[in-house]
Amino acid sequence: RTLNLAIIPGDGIGPEVVAEAVKVLDAVASRQGFSIQKKHYALGAEHWLETGETLSDEVLNQLKDHDAILFGAVGADPRSSTIPSGLIEREILLKLRFAFDHFINLRPSRLFPGAVSPLSNPGDIDFVVVREGTEGPYAGNGGALRQGTEAEIATEVSVNTAYGVERLIRYAFELANSRARKKLTLIHKTNVLTNSGQLYTRIFDRVAAEYPEVSTDYCHIDAATIYLTTEPSRFDVIVTDNLFGDILTDQAGAVTGGIGLAACGNINASRQFPSMFEPVHGSAPDIAGQEKANPIASILASAMLLRHVGEEESAQIIEAAVEKDLKENATHERTTGDIGSSIVTLVENA
Amino acid sequence: RTLNLAIIPGDGIGPEVVAEAVKVLDAVASRQGFSIQKKHYALGAEHWLETGETLSDEVLNQLKDHDAILFGAVGADPRSSTIPSGLIEREILLKLRFAFDHFINLRPSRLFPGAVSPLSNPGDIDFVVVREGTEGPYAGNGGALRQGTEAEIATEVSVNTAYGVERLIRYAFELANSRARKKLTLIHKTNVLTNSGQLYTRIFDRVAAEYPEVSTDYCHIDAATIYLTTEPSRFDVIVTDNLFGDILTDQAGAVTGGIGLAACGNINASRQFPSMFEPVHGSAPDIAGQEKANPIASILASAMLLRHVGEEESAQIIEAAVEKDLKENATHERTTGDIGSSIVTLVENA
Ligand SMILES: CC(C)[C@H](C(=O)O)[C@@H](O)C(=O)O
Numbered sequence A, B: 001r002t003l004n005l006a007i008i009p010g011d012g013i014g015p016e017v018v019a020e021a022v023k024v025l026d027a028v029a030s031r032q033g034f035s036i037q038k039k040h041y042a043l044g045a046e047h048w049l050e051t052g053e054t055l056s057d058e059v060l061n062q063l064k065d066h067d068a069i070l071f072g073a074v075g076a077d078p079r080s081s082t083i084p085s086g087l088i089e090r091e092i093l094l095k096l097r098f099a100f101d102h103f104i105n106l107r108p109s110r111l112f113p114g115a116v117s118p119l120s121n122p123g124d125i126d127f128v129v130v131r132e133g134t135e136g137p138y139a140g141n142g143g144a145l146r147q148g149t150e151a152e153i154a155t156e157v158s159v160n161t162a163y164g165v166e167r168l169i170r171y172a173f174e175l176a177n178s179r180a181r182k183k184l185t186l187i188h189k190t191n192v193l194t195n196s197g198q199l200y201t202r203i204f205d206r207v208a209a210e211y212p213e214v215s216t217d218y219c220h221i222d223a224a225t226i227y228l229t230t231e232p233s234r235f236d237v238i239v240t241d242n243l244f245g246d247i248l249t250d251q252a253g254a255v256t257g258g259i260g261l262a263a264c265g266n267i268n269a270s271r272q273f274p275s276m277f278e279p280v281h282g283s284a285p286d287i288a289g290q291e292k293a294n295p296i297a298s299i300l301a302s303a304m305l306l307r308h309v310g311e312e313e314s315a316q317i318i319e320a321a322v323e324k325d326l327k328e329n330a331t332h333e334r335t336t337g338d339i340g341s342s343i344v345t346l347v348e349n350a
């Protein structure tokens, strides 16, 4: 079997961490007897500065032909750049999520043995956030009137559809049902955002009836940030909207020992388009090029990628290697390359 | 001088904690030689169940005539109630915030000496969140089409105005300028919510030019939850929108040793209408009536109330008493009444 992957290293620490993930992918492929064909795409702030292009229709079309995409991070360096804030993120990352209908944004949070949580009593953290990826406040709706005047009004419209919410919630119930604890928590702000809140609640309750073995509960987004601080181990699977998921998973990354360990899958669960796997962290221009970035988020993203394309065993080998590496070395100072090599060796000897 | 206060104890633990705050108010008033006239208003879930009324125009008019409002908490018990989710909160708490133009929602976060943070290295936490209170995603805009069908679409419209954002940001700069560190952080999600993001950024930068001594920075809401976990002491004053402020201040409450200590002011800074002071926590029906609730949030809310009506010294006496009480007793198991009495005694002997 030959896997046909698109690689988008991007900006800042993106290329450094992706390079290590690619080494790990190659190691596991040769161990498991399949091969990987890789095509690199130069997209990001640098490419924009050179060409004025973010993501052309031509490139978008080429990307469609891959089995999956490994994505690093994009974003301009805010200290020196003339690129409008957020432009690169919107026109590359968000454009890909919407164009390839990545309606499941899957974000596992685990406190690995050896990893150090900033909480004094973190407990046993192992949950997955199923974040919506193609609607809500990310729909790009809204606008401004009388911009720049004292009478300006600016709106953001969160757009939520039964179509989008039902496929999200079904995915989350399936996932919860496949896990040992079989628990699903809906997180929203139904007491204030009543229109979308009712839509989420109604569909959640209806689908719940089809999964009698899954226990369910509900939690407001504000209360959820408290639980993530005081008792994160209470969560098993969380389902939530696009913006709440964005916020929660950064907090979850911090709570489980650092955003340098958190990976994410932008998944088109109906498999019409390639899914895309990336670290939850951004391009971190302040530490780029210094061998300081932790490549584990990108390496775990590559494990999620392999799981998605059917290489479950390879995914498990990588995850076990990461776990072993962290157990032995999490508290040591190491370079990006040190961590990558250690995990490659562990994969080779698995 | 006679202060003319409205008291809205509300539901769940609201009445228990407000009762202690009122004792503390009385103690400080008699010590400082002013008197307090109090009128209690029975509003909340119980009142709704009896009368079908949330907050009538008549009561709203009566409330206008007070110098300030001390608010407990409202909200139905979700385990037994037939009250639609969020109705009480919206039709009482949010209605008051909007009717009395409480455009500043002021939420101090402090790790008191003696209080126990769930973080192993909390540092010296002492910041204030200036949350917008009258617009953004709380505007109640939006709706639903084809409700209950497969083709349903539900929207939430965040409405932001130059009028609302400028008065918020000016208040935040004044506050930052009055504090020792003189630092102000804008928190938003400008890379995705570009319309309101530009409005906030533009006004923030313009007003910043008038406060050369205040150092400023910007942080996305998702990154802010990381900093609140890894380095909360970095913040001095935070200015943010209504929903982000809601989320951040619950997390901040948890990080500083529990939401039972966090107070908040709903402030009409132009003083056209009475301001309202309350705990950040809700009605917590699961522990109501058991003398388990911590009244400190309500007691600190009464200190904020006194500061707002010009009784700065009284506010400081209460805050010092809370600080002393926590230093000596924070780790002891105590009832609501124990904590209240301890603080009353400390105020009397101040
Ligand atoms: C870069 C940004 C647009 C993005 C998001 O908000 O989704 C990021 O924060 C993430 O979580 O992947």
Ligand SMILES: CC(C)[C@H](C(=O)O)[C@@H](O)C(=O)O
Pocket: A191, A192, A222, B089, B090, B093, B094, B246, B280, B282
């Ligand atoms: C009860 C709810 C409507 C309210 C809010 O969202 O503002 C509460 O969470 C708060 O923070 O005061």
